[in-house]
Amino acid sequence: xxxxxxxxxxxxxxxxxxxxxxxxxxxxxxxxxxxxxxxxxxxxxxxxxxxxxxxxxxxxxxxxxxxxxxxxxxxxxxxxxxxxxxx
Amino acid sequence: xxxxxxxxxxxxxxxxxxxxxxxxxxxxxxxxxxxxxxxxxxxxxxxxxxxxxxxxxxxxxxxxxxxxxxxxxxxxxxxxxxxxxxxxxxxxxxxxxxxxxxxxxxxxxxxxxxxxxxxxxxxxxxxxxxxxxxxxxxxxx
Numbered sequence: 346x347x348x349x350x351x352x353x354x355x356x357x358x359x360x361x362x363x364x365x366x367x368x369x370x371x372x373x374x375x376x377x378x379x380x381x382x383x384x385x386x387x388x389x390x391x392x393x394x395x396x397x398x399x400x401x402x403x404x405x406x407x408x409x410x411x412x413x414x415x416x417x418x419x420x421x422x423x424x425x426x427x428x429x430x431x432x
Numbered sequence: 433x434x435x436x437x438x439x440x441x442x443x444x445x446x447x448x449x450x451x452x453x454x455x456x457x458x459x460x461x462x463x464x465x466x467x468x469x470x471x472x473x474x475x476x477x478x479x480x481x482x483x484x485x486x487x488x489x490x491x492x493x494x495x496x497x498x499x500x501x502x503x504x505x506x507x508x509x510x511x512x513x514x515x516x517x518x519x520x521x522x523x524x525x526x527x528x529x530x531x532x533x534x535x536x537x538x539x540x541x542x543x544x545x546x547x548x549x550x551x552x553x554x555x556x557x558x559x560x561x562x563x564x565x566x567x568x569x570x571x572x573x
Contacts, residue, residue: 353477355475355477355545355547356475356547356549356558357547357558405477405480405545408477408479408480408483408484409480409483409484409487410484410543424477424480424545426477426545426547427547427558427561428542428560428561429541429542429543429544429545429546429547429561430546430547430548430558430559430560430561431474431476431505431516431517431540431541431544431545431546431547431548432465432505432516432517432537432540432541432544432546432565
C-alpha cells in the first residue's frame with residue numbers, strides 16, 4: 346500500500362520553498378514529522394536552508410499543533426510554518 | 433458561541449449585542465485588536481484556524497464560567513486602524529468574563545495559525561513572533 350501524506354507550507358516557509366502544498370509518498374523509514382522534515386531537507390537548495398534544524402518552525406498534524414516526534418500515517422495532513430503572529 | 437474567520441470588517445457593538453440574552457449573564461468582557469501604523473496582509477491556515485480557536489474556547493469554558501462567546505478574526509489586506517480581532521465573553525460575573533477573554537486572546541496569539549506580513553518603506557516583511565507572547569500564554573499553565 347502506498348503511504349501518501351499531504352504537506353502544506355505557510356507564510357515565510359511557503360515563500361522560501363515556492364510551494365504551498367504537495368502530496369508526498371513517504372519512504373519506509375519516515376514515520377514522524379521530524380523524519381518528514383529531514384526527508385524534505387534532503388532535496389537540497391531552498392529545502393535544506395528553510396527546513397534546517399536550527400530554524401524554529403511549528404508543525405501541525407491533521408490541523409492540530411504537533412511535536413516533531415508525532416507519528417504520521419497514510420492520509421495525514423502535515424503543515425510546516427513559522428511561529429504564529431495573529432491577534 | 434460564534435467563531436468566524438473572515439476578510440471583511442465587523443461591528444463590535446452589534447456582535448456584543450448578539451451575545452446570548454440569558455438572564456443569568458451579568459457581564460460581557462470584550463477585546464478588539466487593531467492594526468497600528470503599518471499596512472499588512474494576514475495569512476491563515478483555513479480549517480486549522482477555526483479548529484484551533486474552537487479548542488481555545490473549549491479550554492476557557494473548562495476553566496471559567498463562559499455562558500456565551502464570540503471570536504472574530506480577519507485575514508487578508510488590512511490598513512492602519514483597521515480592526516483585526518474581536519473576543520467577547522459573557523459570564524455571570526466580571527471576574528470570569530475578564531479572565532476568559534484575556535486567556536482566549538493570549539492563547540490565540542501563540543496557537544492560532546495566523547501570520548502577519550507588514551508592508552514597510554523597505555518592502556514587505558514577515559512579523560517575527562514575540563517571546564512576550566509565549567510568556568503571556570505560559571502564565572496560564
